[in-house]
Amino acid sequence: MEFKLQATDKQGKARAGLITTDHGTIATPIFMPVGTVGSVKAVHFHELENDIKAQIILGNTYHLYLRPGIEILKQAGGLHKFNSWTKPILTDSGGFQVFSLSSNRKLKEDGAHFRSHIDGSKHAFTPEGVVDIQRAIGADIMMALDECTPGTADYDYAKKSLGLTTRWLQRGWERYKQTEGLYGYHQSFFPIVQGCTYPDLRRQAAQMVTDLGAEGNAIGGLAVGEPAEVMYDMIEVVNEILPTDRPRYLMGVGTPANILEAIDRGVDMMDCVMPTRNGRNGMLFTRHGIMNMRNKKWENDFSPLQEDGPSYVDRTYSKAYVRHLFVSQEILAMQIASIHNLAFYLWLVNEARRHIIEGDFKTWKTEMVENVTRRL
Template identity: 55%
Template sequence: MPLTFELQATCPDTGARAGLLHTDHGTVETPRFMPVGTVGSVKALAPRTLRELGTQILLGNTYHLALRPGRETLRALGGLHRFMAWDGPILTDSGGFQVFSLAGRRDVSEDGVTFRSHLTGDKLFFSPETVVDAQRDIGSDVMMVLDELTPATVDRAEARRANARTVRWAGRAFAHARATAPHYGHHQALFPIVQGAVYADVRRESAEALLDLDAEGYAIGGLSVGEAAPVMYDMVEVTNEVLPQSRPRYLMGVGTPQNLIENVARGVDLFDCVMPTRNARTGSLFTTAGLVNIKNARWAESAEAVDAGLDGYHSRTFSKAYLRHLTLAKEPLFMEIASAQNVGLYLWTMREMRAAILEGRFPAWRREWAGRLAEKA
């Protein structure tokens, strides 16, 4: 069945939305954060743990999965769902971020992007069509088009040029997707990506041009790449003024809990970011009491739970002193506990916002929690 989005409630004061995203692998309650499983694994967390934390949808990366284990392996083993033993929905990024982040290893033309593998140095060519084919092999429920992302510092002319190419590539991707069938018997939606750097007029042009594709959902890309947070929020507002109310909106690669709250207030439904697990690996925790540097000596003899405000096993069972000890001793268990805490906090934040939207109290919840989650505990 086609992917469908059921809008349940909208906050009249802010535009925050609560909805249900129906996929062949299950329903996703929005707003929702997607833990990042770049190569088919959310670092240090097993799929069962992710389910226990409340994960409903994961993100994988087409570029990295195409390098290893490779499309042939995924196709032979029945796609990413079976490969990683995850039976819920999966969204895959297209590799467009690597066009941006691997600038020294790629060449961009109208045909597509030629990469030098960061693993072997071998050449790898991505076009709008081959990116769709790769995601067919992966078997994700939501595929993304190949796009050309630019840094926030580009001028308007460069932003407009890159966006025009992104729109052309999206047209090619949709034509190819509609001419091909999924391998594994479930529907795969394709989302185009709004670009335009920090220029409101280019963002509007991008969103308006992509409406012609009549996509099942739309993504907002090219943000959280160097611009100030207020600029990000302005670009999201501009974009969501154009995107249809009846389709889900996915803001790519964002961000802190405060970023999530402010962008939900502007009508975003889906998010992903590596920050929860990346910060966990350095001992930086997101908690309901604020930000915690678990390496700080103040926690050396603390019997406090990692986060008594969360119900999860990892948050309630272990003390801050124990987690600090594991972190300083570089014991692998510290990564599991810290990652479960951070991912759990992000998922908790989304659940709390969703409940507040449905119950008509989102503005008050936002006022209470936006600052609290950013404080240093």
Template identity: 45%
Template sequence: QVMSLSGISKLTEEAVTFSSHIDGSKHVLTPERSIQIQADRLGSDIVMQLDECVAWPAEEKRAREGMELSARWAQRSKNAFGTRDAQALFGIQQGSTYENLRRESSERLQEIGFDGYAIGGLAVGEGHEAMCEVLDYAPEFLPKDRPRYLMGVGKPIDLVEAVYRGVDMFDCVLPTRAGRHGQAWTWDGPLNLKNARFAEDQDPLDPEVPCPASQDYSKAYLHHLIRADEILGKILLSWHNIAFFQALTAAMRAAIAEGTFEQFRRDFRARHLKA
């Protein structure tokens, strides 16, 4: 990623040039090359434009530079992608925490025209409340008849609050990264299975989650696996976390369909944040 590899990359109007962390070799990634890799070599169902995600915090001038470069790269990405029947291309809204820049970014992307639209540049250190403040307006700048995708998010409470504000899609490494570090997400918040208080706990992780890792193993056993650094512990917690996130999104879809999402959100916040 352009931002996360900023220490070993050079950004120009034309491309991003990376130095390999393995052997120092140079690799050039243009918007066109990015599309070729995703759409042609990987056969991705959803292809993302190449963009610049400006690090937070950012002065408005710097945020505008990144937004405008991303908009120019969006056009180049669209030109390279063309029209495809079985693959979708998403543009990425940028603008940091500046409402005027988010609006302008959205307008420029819609002029180009994409199959879906992503909200980028969040979950980069600004915190939950600041993220929600941006989401109070950013999704509304994007078309309602196209998927709206919040990139790199996140914690369960982030997902619920983002859906409340009009977001449809998410991606995040959190379920498996948390699992590798001994953390399990539940309806009552996160559990750190490294803690000694779980050493004799014979209850399952979360019987409400329809997953063997959630229902069939005691917290004591999982605690033992994590403390012993057994790979099985990381696998089981990752499996549970993915199942929990699936259960959460299924519950949100059901609440939306039933017209009860407002109550679901209130109940979830009360239960999840009390931990």
């Protein structure tokens, strides 16, 4: 994998670059739609590629391991062949999903032991096993197994957790170096910086990750209960140490404002279920603010969903019609909202990239953050 830094904002740390993989080039900063089980909920790949203009999507190791299962994916020739997505794919190691199981998992030195949310069957993820699973999935970018600590964890727990994550990382890194991809193309391995909300732990983790020399690095364990300002502080602490010539991936973030603030602090890659999950519940994000499509105020508003929006759904459907679909619990409402939100998120990071290159990102960002947080 190659990362080429093209521009840095004159007033801050925002960056524009290009990540080149064997499945295509990604222009950064980039938002990655979440395709947990190999699909982005309610969205066809044709729409994802041609209307939303996604450049890379996510799959999840935990979910794909349980269904359809690794043997099926191997028989298919990997996830790209299985789901017909031809562009880059990143897989989360499943660490966050195991973390979210809480009552159904135990963390031990050898790995994470858990029960399936599907049928209660017992399973274990080891650092080595997670590498092997992601080799079978065939992701262009694979993630290390880690423990995602809650944002409210006390210092002693966070320190102990970081120690476990570090030992897991060393084992996963060795397994990665000892193995090769199964399908004839290169796969990158990103370590994850943990450390909760404690600057000294974050610095320690960031230095250790930097010393590893991986092709890219991730920042995990944020947006899990801590205040937004604390999250921004931790990003700054970590990015002071992470190398500038490797892409930086902030995991599981976030709102449009979160994304802009992360870009301002030197983040290149982001993902979140928010645009699709919130969209399915009637929340639409726009450059002018947030719309709740169940609100009665849209009942007789026959203007386009967003006249200056980036997607065909914005100009095709009226606010009144989309509200009617939500009130009627029609599946089409979820599809329209998901497409709209994802197209907006991709438009947002593309605009950020343009302003970084033009040198006025900071000014544009300040105004845009105020706009996207407004309730319409």
